[in-house]
Amino acid sequence: MVASGAELGWLTSPVEHGWEIGQRAVNGSLLYNYYICNVEEREQDNWLRTTFIQRHPTASRVFVELRFVVRDCNSFNADSLICKETFNLYASEADADIGTAFRKGLFRKVATIAPDEISSLGEMKMNIETKVVENLSRKGFYLAFQDIGACVAIYSVRVYYKTCPATVKSLAVFPETVAGGENQALREVAGSCVSNAVSEDQPRIYCTTDGEWVVPVSQCQCRPGFEAMNDTCQECQSGFFKSSVSSEACKPCPKNTQPSGPGATSCTCKDGFYRAPEDPEIAACSGLPSAPQDLVASTAQMSIGRLQLSWRPPADTGGRSDITYAVVCERCEGRACQPCGEKVRLDPSNTDLKETRVTVSELEPHLNYTFTVEARSGVSQFSNKRATISSNLTVLLPDPPKVTAMHLVDSSSTSLSLQWSVSHRSKPVATRYELMYRKKEIANGKVTTYTVLVLEKNSVQISDLSPSTVYLFKVQALSPEGNPGSYSLEQEFSTLPQGEQSQNKSVGLLIELFFFYRRRNSHTRQGPEDTYFSSPDQLKPLKTYVDPHTYEDPNTAVLKFASEIHPSHVTKQKVIGAGEFGEVYRGILKAPGRKETAVAIKTLKPGYTEKQRQDFLGEASIMGQFSHQNIIRLEGVVTKFKHAMIVTEYMENGALDKYLKDHDGEMPSFQLVGMLRGIAAGMKYLSDMSYVHRDLAARNILVNSNLECKVSDFGLSRVLEDEPEGTYTTSGGKIPIRWTAPEAIAYRKFTSASDVWSFGIVMWEVMAFGERPYWDMSNHEVMKAINEAFRLPAPMDCPSAVYQLMLQCWLQDRSKRPRFGDIVSILDKLLKSPDSLKAIADFDPRVSIRLPSTSGSDGSPFRSVAEWLESIKMSQYSENFSIAGIVSMEQVLQMKSEDIRNIGVRLPGHLKRIAYSILGLKDQTSTLI
Structure with a gap:
């Protein structure tokens, strides 16, 4: 507020010979002022008090801007003058106007006013000074100016307070707010969302002492059907929509949808078009796929009851990429058709196929099969229409040959040689046989178990039989695809008594066969070699470490345990560290017959002693004895040249x-x-x-x-x-x-x-x-x-x-x-x-939050926020705290987890570290109290 003019009604003390009202022409205008110039008299104490100034209820800090002139003491000629070039500003609070009552003791000094430019008798230069009056709490206040012997003219006094102006930020309306004082560097202000906007939490923002808005918290977003425009939420135009609460703009209705009206939250699909349940509202609507094309059955493997169906994708996918296929198999005898059932196998499946092919097996001979392939997409469920293509074919599979006769070729007391005949069609096929035999005798009332052999030829020699024993045999032929024929009649053959020789002197038949025994209660055992297939962590190393220091010549240990590398195969690229003996480089190893490998290269610095060289290479002698995925791998050493090196695998992420x-x-x-x-x-x-x-x-x-x-x-x-x-x-x-x-x-x-x-x-x-x-x-x-x-x-x-x-x-x-x-x-x-x-160990911040300390180096509480952040190794957030106005440890102690997150601490570990440190500080503070 500004007070000016000739009749201000300000109070002067003393009334006589004190401050007076004057006027002066400046640039053609007549300016009024209060002036005093008693520089010839000692011990001056002249007061000029304003009228009562009403205070805004929330303004605890006001600014006083003065425009004034102070005359240079050197411009006076008298030698004995007691001249000053400053005057004082005072303030006094009151709940009501006390009129002309004036008591100096009620005033507190605000500042000493010293001009930047001191005027001489020549051209006037106006001074401007602004001072702050803090901690105001009553209904109003007076200002007073004390002269103690200067030549001063005050031309204007402007008293004002700072506010953060009414504003709209992130679609939230915040009212004009009076800025706080020193004790409240940031004043939290709650706002409200503009019309047709919402927020999960009430919008908040902070008003600084300089009247600026900072650190907005919780943004408002427009409702569905509205978009942000010029700090308001306006309806989506016709043909546009917005389906969710967000800060996004309205979008045009997608393809295959009906035009929307104003404020639409979605666009409905046109007739014949759909959205899948998992499709978002912003997705275009899709049509049904057309039928698959060119269904073909490959009959190259028809003879073994298998075929492959293949087809091409639909010409029209309906605008979708989630096309799958289902294959239906029907078996027809005459005009009657029925589902193929579980016996016919389709690999990989008969539904949800993504590939355009399927293998069909276990087909039966002499039957007609119909295969129907349907194309489906995510929207097929919304329509009864089916996009299918069918193929009919008859499967003709060869029957296995029949066993016609079995006869004995040779016998002994422990073996029988058998042979049998088969009936072939005009076109012979490769055939295997399944032979079953058992003892004829009945043991304990139970028939002995059959032994089963699968054979590649129509003859066999069976050994390890019992003497003078009758065995029963039967055999069946197997087609190439494994389909069995009918068993032959069961026939009896006997072994000879013990000691008798075969009466048939013909050479026995040596039959190549592949067989397996079908036994009940069979078990597999792990052989001793299986331990070599165990995890490396389960194996105890087969050797013991040898101390290279036990070698009389350490160089012998290096040659024994480490491979020598020619230095031309090693290329240094970049220094990545420094070890005890020299620098460590990242580099490339390109050995003959091996691809380039990234390596770490330890070097030996110049001027080394022989002992240092031996100690340096001693580490390679140790590493060279180890081979484990969690031990650093030694690639080799360079020892036969001037600059010794140890080359290891390169670890990209370092220590x-x-x-x-x-x-x-x-x-x-x-x-x-x-x-x-x-x-x-x-x-x-x-x-x-x-x-x-x-x-x-x-x-x-x-x-x-x-x-x-x-x-x-x-x-x-x-x-x-x-x-x-x-x-x-x-x-x-x-x-x-x-x-x-x-x-x-x-x-x-x-x-x-x-x-x-x-x-x-x-x-x-x-x-x-x-x-x-x-x-x-x-x-x-x-x-x-x-x-x-x-x-x-x-x-x-x-x-x-x-x-x-x-x-x-x-x-x-x-x-x-x-x-x-x-x-x-x-x-x-x-x-x-x-x-x-998931169960977390107890955490005591009084001990654990020594990160490294909960107090300053001298044991006292931290003197600044920066010092505290440095102690817990979080100095990177100093600027965040400063921007948010958190400038004192008292403010830090008032912070909650949400406040820490709002100033920009996002990493969970950092957020917890700062929060636990504050918890530890609170505990320490309460203990001191």
Whole structure:
């Protein structure tokens, strides 16, 4: 609001020799002002008070814009002048106009007004200053200007407050809103959807202290039949429609539909056109398909009772792509036709066929078959019309030959040779025979079981028979397609008594036959060779690791366990890291006879000593002994040239700890457990080879493009000795305290059990998405905590079964820890029963949310939002909080999960991390209170 003019009625104190009303011509206009210029007198205290200014009920902050002139003290000639070049602004609140009553003590100082430009006697330069009066709460207020010895002229005083103007955003109407003050940097404003728009949640937006709208929450969308246009929802035009609540525009009615009227939510199909139940309302309507074309029966296999039907798709599909076919088979004798029934087989099926062919088998001879093929689509169910094509054909199949006679060719006490005759038609066909025989005698009142032989020729020699025993035989012929003929009459033949020779000296017949015995209660047994077809994880390695340090010449170990590669076959492409001995490259290996392979190339930096070279190649001597899908694969080494190299398979996703940090919250527990299973399988392989890794950690696990994890970095690994406990004692050297078992730290004794402890830490790293074990605790604090039975708490959203396995790996008594074989079995069971991962371990934010801390580095609460976000490794969201006006930790403590999501935190893991941190901060704050 602006107050100006000659008669303002402002109060002056003192009345005499204080502020006065003046006027001055500027650019041809006469401007009024309040002025004072008592620079010759000491101890000036001159006040100018405005009239009562009514306050808007919600405006707690107002702005005071002053236009004024202050004269330069140097422009006065007198030497003894006590001159000032500033004056003061005061304010006082009241619930009613107190008239001319004036008490200086009721006023509080707002600001000292100092001009940017100080006027001399020459051309006037107007100063403009804007000051803020905060925390107003009563019905109105007064402003006052105090002069303490300056030459000042005030030309205008403009008092105003800022508002966020009435607006429409995302089809939501928000009223004009007075901006908040410092204590309410963002003022939440509820809005309402425009006519014919809806929203799941009430639209909200925030008004900043500068009168700007930010962070709109929950958008409105137009109802079905309406579209957004010029901040309103308007009806769809005729011939257009919109079927759902959305922000999309109306769409033209699709093909084969009737024109719609205004505000249509759908377009109905024309007569003869339909939509399938699964078709959306926006889909075009479809017609029925026409009949299939050119039905053909291929009779090349007719002789064995099979044929193939094929046809071409319909000329008109009705505008659909979901065409399927159904084949109906009818068997006709004379004029009577009936369904073929289950005996006739159609492969792959007789309905829902997507291919335009089908194989028909088990057809009977001398019958007429009719095949009808129908084309169907998703809309065929809406019409009684059928799109079919038929084909009639007669199937003539050859009958199997008949067995006409069977006679004995030769006999002995333990064998019989038989032969039989068959009747052939004019065109012989290949025939097999089924021979059945049994002892004639009856044992225990039951007839002995027949033995069945399937033969390729019409003769047979049967051995291993009992002497002086009568056997009954019968035989039938089988057609090429397997159809049986009728059995011959059952005939008797006897073996000779024990010791008698055959009376028929003719050479016995040696018959090639393929036979099988039809026996009841038959069983299959697994032979010893079947174990070689078991999973690699179920096999114990056939060899034991050999420590390359046992070789007098380490170079011998390298040549024994690693393949030599010519450097010309290796191409370096890009540096991807740095190891203990030199840089690591991504490159290409192109060996003769092999296709190009992406590899990782470890190099030895220049200036190395012979011992460094031996230590460098020693890792290759170790890796070269391993062959497992979860152990990094050694491709070979370069040792016979100046620049030594170790070449391994390339793992596209790098180290596991970094990969997890980069994908925090993006992978479900089931996938994380699958990665742990792979690591455990690799460690089982190593332990089965009597090998201890000593440095198992997520940083030493590599991940390929299939998210398959492989154990790597064998620089600290050592062989187990032959002593009962299988330990290796080191002398000096660094130990990764956070990953190392307590007995290995205390006594420097490493076993597979200490590797199991390390695996438990790796499990924690994986489930915590690469979080640092024990956070910011020092190594000394870690050792002290472990010895006092402290164990890492469950990470956020960690399945209870997985955390229980971690605790088993961290048992103080190493003999009670699970073995890697047990761990693999447990993880396999969890993966086979995904429901077992749904129970989540208890999560205590007071402990677990040390990410790394719930307070500043000095133990005090965080001093800023940025400092807090940095401590929980969420600094990437600092700008989101700032834009949303969340600028103080007090505001952070008021946030809920929905508020965190609304400022742009979308990843589930990040959302939970921030929410749990706020929960931990609240708990800490309440404890301090």
